[in-house]
Amino acid sequence: MPELPEVETIARQLRARGVEGKEILSVKVNWARTVEPLPVASFSRQVRGTTIDKISRVGKWMMFSLSSGKTIMIHLRMSGSCSMTPGLYDRLVLKLSDGLTLYYRDTRKFGRWKLVDDPQIILGKLGPDALTQRFTKKYFRAAMRARHRMIKPLILDQSIVAGLGNIYADEALWEAQIHPERLSDSLGDDELDRLFKAIRHVLTIGVRNRGTSLGDGKTNYRDVAGDSGGHREQVKAYGRGGKPCDRCGTALEKTVVAQRGTTFCPACQQLDQ
Ligand SMILES: [Zn+2]
Numbered sequence: 001m002p003e004l005p006e007v008e009t010i011a012r013q014l015r016a017r018g019v020e021g022k023e024i025l026s027v028k029v030n031w032a033r034t035v036e037p038l039p040v041a042s043f044s045r046q047v048r049g050t051t052i053d054k055i056s057r058v059g060k061w062m063m064f065s066l067s068s069g070k071t072i073m074i075h076l077r078m079s080g081s082c083s084m085t086p087g088l089y090d091r092l093v094l095k096l097s098d099g100l101t102l103y104y105r106d107t108r109k110f111g112r113w114k115l116v117d118d119p120q121i122i123l124g125k126l127g128p129d130a131l132t133q134r135f136t137k138k139y140f141r142a143a144m145r146a147r148h149r150m151i152k153p154l155i156l157d158q159s160i161v162a163g164l165g166n167i168y169a170d171e172a173l174w175e176a177q178i179h180p181e182r183l184s185d186s187l188g189d190d191e192l193d194r195l196f197k198a199i200r201h202v203l204t205i206g207v208r209n210r211g212t213s214l215g216d217g218k219t220n221y222r223d224v225a226g227d228s229g230g231h232r233e234q235v236k237a238y239g240r241g242g243k244p245c246d247r248c249g250t251a252l253e254k255t256v257v258a259q260r261g262t263t264f265c266p267a268c269q270q271l272d273q
Pocket residue numbers: 245246247248249250265266267268269
């Protein structure tokens with residue numbers, strides 16, 4: 001599932017392949033709901049003939065700023081990815097100038113391309129991006145203290161901090177040695193500072209390794225080149241239920257927290273503290 005590092009990797013690779021500055025010559029939408037709520041014809045008409053001026057990212061959103069002033073806001077959801085070569089499950093295809101073609105691939109079809117006048121309609125509802133200067137230790141402490149919620153669903157809440165999904169949330173909590181069900185206002189300054197640092201650290205390492213892929217199935221994350229990311233070998237918690245903790249050797253436990261599969265170390269990450 002693409003989280004901040006995976007979306008950042010795709011945005012960087014699209015830039016590196018020269019997608020910025022290219023004109024959109026034609027649009028083919030193979031799965032109409034990809035562009036909802038706009039009808040396909042309206043989306044295509046408004047996008048065709050514009051230039052992709054800039055590719056950027058906030059949280060798990062990737063943005064194409066168009067020369068028309070409008071913005072395409074892309075959310076990859078469960079299984080979206082981009083490629084410069086055709087494949088199965090291409091839901092949307094942009095023919096670009098200079099012979100480039102951008103294929104949006106999505107096996108599970110939950111990803112969306114929203115054409116908006118003002119990106120703030122969506123970005124305004126997000127908390128600070130976890131890898132920007134806006135996300136500070138002070139902000140994080142205050143945001144956690146102001147709420148009385150389990151820590152894992154709270155750091156997954158994009159209106160609090162933008163970018164984390166299930167994989168990196170488990171990784172950050174493991175690294176900070178905090179149980180995923182601890183209540184946010186029960187955490188001490190040291191614990192919150194540790195978690196703040198861990199969030200930044202796991203995401204930074206994720207970006208450096210071009211994202212994470214955790215399996216060989218067709219829905220797994222792929223970067224623009226079709227590679228599955230190099231972060232998998234470095235994952236400490238997510239998907240490692242039953243395996244020994246890298247820190248203490250105790251078998252990691254797999255459970256469900258707020259409806260999300262969650263893996264943690266019962267020795268390093270204790271609930272009663
Ligand atoms: Zn442990």
